[in-house]
Amino acid sequence: MIRLVLDGLEFAYPGGKPVLRGIDAVAEKPALIGIIGPNGAGKSTLLDLIAGHRVPSAGRCTLEGRAIHEIERAALCRQIAHVPQLVPAEVPLTVEEVILTGRLPHGRGLFENEEDQAAMERAITRTHLEAFRGRRFGALSGGEKQRVLLAAAVCQSAPIILLDEPSAHLDPENEAAMWELLRELQQAGHLILVVTHHLTLAAQHCDRIWLLEQGRLAADAVPCEAFEPARLERVFRVPFHWHQSAEGRVFLTYGR
């Protein structure tokens, strides 16, 4: 059982206002948790703290009882794979080479070993990238690139995957495919924390929602509870409405 605990977590840049304040939450695998909030609410900073890229100003972020920022970097990356929001568009590597970057925490030898190659094969199969393996990363579409980065995170063989807006700039087809993939990974046993602005898709796929409001956790609950319209209106400062289609699908709309 992997247990991630945020205990009174706070963060502020030197000389700046607090970005995160008093965050208390627990996450256990398997789960797909959506981190939702307006721009500047502290979503990416929260992922950075969980990934060990930043040190909390106060409170603790622990993995299996150990403070994350005190865990040796490679060991931490064997537990947590972080997919940042932006990577350079023109990377002169093939899809396989990008996926294999996920094996670096497992060994710094000059060449990947058989275990690394096997992990890459599994990641390619799981993310349905068989047709893309030999192509240049820079020549792929935005959706394909996101899948390759997710494959690299899977190849990292970490039980926890952090994703920062993985479906930003994707068309509906790629966006839906990305969320289905995240669901598959959750079902395969991963703990996935995903920062997103797509509330309807998050409501559809996530087990839980961490709703951030000006650096505080406004809700840590299942989607239908976290996305209570009055709460969403307070957080985003715009009215939200739940709807149900003739087929019984529910979706959120917002605006006056």
Add this chain to the structure above:
Amino acid sequence: MAVDPRQKIGSVVLTATLAALAVAAVTPLLGGSGMDYARLWRGESPDWEIFVNLRVPRTLLAFLAGAALSVAGALYQAILREALATPSSLGVTAAAALGAVGAIALGSGEETGFPVVWAAALVGSGAVIAFVAALGRVKRFTAFTLLLTGIALSGICTALILLLHSLAGITRSFQIAHWLMGGIDAVEYSVLGWLAGAIALGTWWSIRQARVLNVLMLGEAWAAGRGVDCRRVTWQGFAVGAMLVGSVTAVTGPIGFVGLIVPHLLRRMLGSDYRLLIPVCWLGGGAFLVVCDAISRSILAPVEIPVGVTTALLGGPFFVWLLWSR
């Protein structure tokens, strides 16, 4: 399945090694002054002495210098993810030159010895890295800012070199002018030994970090998520590059463009995998400067032109082409 990188890298490095050895074996036989190959074969004077004491050390120096400058260029381009990052554009070459010229101009005795010039060049190149590191602690900077800073530092160093040159006496002024032209001269084998040791150390570090350099191509945020301490790798890489450039510059004077031309040509031919690129840059850069040196001493024989002139005449147009083809 893709080709096993071990096989690909092994076969390319082997081919490059054979090509570099062929270049290094043939070029000592070429030169402005004619050589009697039959006498050389029999080990007779003076051809044998010219070959062993002049041509061979000169070829070895050219090879080591070209190898070090190419690896330093590839290293800076990898760390900064910027195609135009080179020892020259970052101000490292000019700073090493300032250190060396300072040692020559301010030294005592008839002529400043090699160890002092070497140490001074290393201090110069190291000072640039320390300066940029200090700036980096105050504010995060982009590769573009770093390049502009390098250009400014180069200008300052060049001005100080001119100042020292103008204040130096006639003997030292001549030594400075000769050194600044950037040339490959025959040096003692002991100097070559020290230089080879320093360059081997820098190249070894670069090859050891090749997989990390590959991951850095996807940006610092990605590399950090794969367990890379980006800050540490960046400054270690800068320091290793400075050591390579400073060591070479102390012996040869400033030689530009090698760190630009060779990595880019090889990257276009062989791809960007640094596990392959670093060793091939070492071999290709060495062979390139050996050929440039052979051209420099042959094309206007018996007059020799400084090798820095040849690399600049080849590298200048290449630089312009690179800018316009991006």
